[in-house]
Amino acid sequence: MALDGIASLLGGLFANGRIIDAILVLVACEAAILTWWRLRRGYGPALVPLMCNLVSGAALMLAVRAALTGADWPAIAACLALSFVAHGAELTLRLRAPANRSACGKPAARGTGTAPETVAFPNHELI
DSSP: OHHHHHHHHHHHHHHTTHHHHHHHHHHHHHHHHHHHHHHHHSOSSOHHHHHHHHHHHHHHHHHHHHHHTTOOHHHHHHHHHHHHHHHHHHHHHHHHSOTTBOTTSSBOOSSOSSOTTSOSOTTOOOO
């Protein structure tokens, strides 16, 4: 009996697209939290590429919502086009980023890692 109720609830959420609305709220919360983190801490993901990424995902979610609710194809195509443009913008921004930056936007550390000119374990004696 309980499974029938859950199945009915989930079926309704998918039929009217409300499940996508809930996911979009989560995406907006993610954007707010990561923006707050970056502004408060001074490090974290670069905001413009991050927002392009989130817009791309949100536009895909809107395309799914439009398809679930029986929207006309131009609405679905517009959402997909927005996702494509946002994704392209993100890729462009990330590919044009300076090579000396780490993934979080801070300058990459110099002299770290295992390369011929660096030592991986400076305090470890070889036997």
